[in-house]
Amino acid sequence: MPLEEGPNVAFLAxxxxxxxxxxxxxxxxxxxxxxxxxxxxxxxxxxDNSAYLPPIEWRHVVNQMDSxxxxxxxxxxxxxxxxxxxxxxxxxxxxxxxEFGLDGDGRDNNFNTFGKTLKEAGINSFIRLHTVIDPKxxxxxxxxxxxxxxxxxxxxxxxxxxxxxxxxxxxxxxxMDPKKIVYMPHGTYTEWRLESxxxxxxxxxxxxxxxxGTPGMVSKGKGLEFSLQGFALYLDSIEQSERDLxxxxxxxxxxxxxxxxxxxxxxxxxxxxxxxxxxxxxxxxIFDQNINQQKNLDLKNNKVIFVNNHIDRNVLEEFFQAxxxxxxxxxxxxxxxxxxxxxxxxxxxxxxxTKFMFHNDLFKNENGEIDNSGYLIKFxxxxxxxxxxxxxxxxxxxxxxxxxxxxxxxxxxxxxxxKGINMNWRVFREKQLLFYEQLxx
Numbered sequence: 001m002p003l004e005e006g007p008n009v010a011f012l013a014x015x016x017x018x019x020x021x022x023x024x025x026x027x028x029x030x031x032x033x034x035x036x037x038x039x040x041x042x043x044x045x046x047x048d049n050s051a052y053l054p055p056i057e058w059r060h061v062v063n064q065m066d067s068x069x070x071x072x073x074x075x076x077x078x079x080x081x082x083x084x085x086x087x088x089x090x091x092x093x094x095x096x097x098x099e100f101g102l103d104g105d106g107r108d109n110n111f112n113t114f115g116k117t118l119k120e121a122g123i124n125s126f127i128r129l130h131t132v133i134d135p136k137x138x139x140x141x142x143x144x145x146x147x148x149x150x151x152x153x154x155x156x157x158x159x160x161x162x163x164x165x166x167x168x169x170x171x172x173x174x175x176m177d178p179k180k181i182v183y184m185p186h187g188t189y190t191e192w193r194l195e196s197x198x199x200x201x202x203x204x205x206x207x208x209x210x211x212x213g214t215p216g217m218v219s220k221g222k223g224l225e226f227s228l229q230g231f232a233l234y235l236d237s238i239e240q241s242e243r244d245l246x247x248x249x250x251x252x253x254x255x256x257x258x259x260x261x262x263x264x265x266x267x268x269x270x271x272x273x274x275x276x277x278x279x280x281x282x283x284x285x286i287f288d289q290n291i292n293q294q295k296n297l298d299l300k301n302n303k304v305i306f307v308n309n310h311i312d313r314n315v316l317e318e319f320f321q322a323x324x325x326x327x328x329x330x331x332x333x334x335x336x337x338x339x340x341x342x343x344x345x346x347x348x349x350x351x352x353x354t355k356f357m358f359h360n361d362l363f364k365n366e367n368g369e370i371d372n373s374g375y376l377i378k379f380x381x382x383x384x385x386x387x388x389x390x391x392x393x394x395x396x397x398x399x400x401x402x403x404x405x406x407x408x409x410x411x412x413x414x415x416x417x418x419k420g421i422n423m424n425w426r427v428f429r430e431k432q433l434l435f436y437e438q439l440x441x
Contacts, residue, residue: 013096029432090440096128097128157435214329229395230327230329283303321347328340332356335356
């Protein structure tokens with residue numbers, strides 16, 4: 001789409017330097033589509049008085065805990081649109097990235113306030129849902145159901161990133177109009193050249209090894225205790241020569257929200273370190289995102305490496321290209337979005353994963369059949385899972401998953417990258433701009 005044909009778009013979302021997955025997603029999204037827009041503004045949802053860079057002005061920043069801020073920025077968009085209309089220029093549309101955790105204390109209804117204010121002004125809007133709770137999988141609270149149903153009234157278009165999420169929204173108890181809901185895969189970067197993987201392993205000082213990894217910020221929801229147990233069982237099942245070459249990397253600092261909730265202490269990471277010790281994995285904690293460039297780690301004996309650091313974005317992208325196997329033992333079966341999962345696909349990394357919604361859809365073909373593009377682990381809970389009841393995973397299943405990926409590595413790698421290519425940000429750009437064009441018509 002040529003620049004002169006694009007609309008004006010106002011984005012409401014978390015945004016860097018805030019550290020969260022949706023902030024990174026929004027930055028990538030805007031990077032992909034901005035040259036197809038006439039103009040755009042970002043209204044970042046903030047909680048920590050972050051220092052946003054120009055052209056974001058202080059008046060554009062939304063205080064997550066202040067409900068009036070969501071209406072205030074909606075009115076800023078109304079003013080912009082009124083001026084554009086008076087000057088017979090292109091009208092504005094709005095785009096929101098929604099997650100319950102970004103809405104006040106997680107139980108507020110501010111995204112609907114934003115959408116409703118714009119609807120009353122005749123401004124079309126688009127909302128992407130990063131959480132769609134399937135009541136068949138997880139206990140749905142009334143406030144979550146009601147807020148989600150209101151999106152249909154207040155937004156012109158609703159976007160989801162898995163086919164299953166659309167099925168959930170068009171079924172009980174949501175009963176949304178399927179014509180109003182669009183499915184668009186998560187965006188990602190792609191890299192699958194074999195020589196690149198060798199180069200990236202050298203870049204981190206782990207050449208000649210079999211690196212298994214869970215990249216991204218650490219939090220309880222990632223089920224890393226199960227990953228460690230499964231990894232230990234896998235090591236016990238292989239020959240010593242292969243064991244010597246195999247390491248598991250938990251690559252990323254603890255999520256800031258987790259640290260804040262624990263007075264900046266880190267009990268979960270400490271529990272993981274203790275568990276790895278009990279499993280005789282000889283864990284080591286390092287604070288160097290470059291891992292082993294100085295060749296000073298004992299990779300033969302230190303089977304688990306905790307990299308406790310906020311990872312620079314470009315370095316994280318390189319790490320994805322260096323690992324052979326990904327592990328995503330996420331504990332929420334209804335999780336319908338995963339930036340980590342999308343990156344693993346984009347960089348041709350076969351993955352052992354729980355059957356959370358995003359990967360449960362991604363690792364199947366068009367007929368809904370598992371196609372060996374990833375290895376899925378069943379939850380051992382009864383469904384729907386109740387609030388406060390921890391998810392259960394069998395570590396033996398994880399060990400079997402790692403073994404399966406190693407055995408069918410090339411087949412799985414070629415299958416997952418074909419899906420990653422279809423999620424490339426260039427493909428994402430064209431689909432997103434098409435939706436904007438429809439809203440701006």
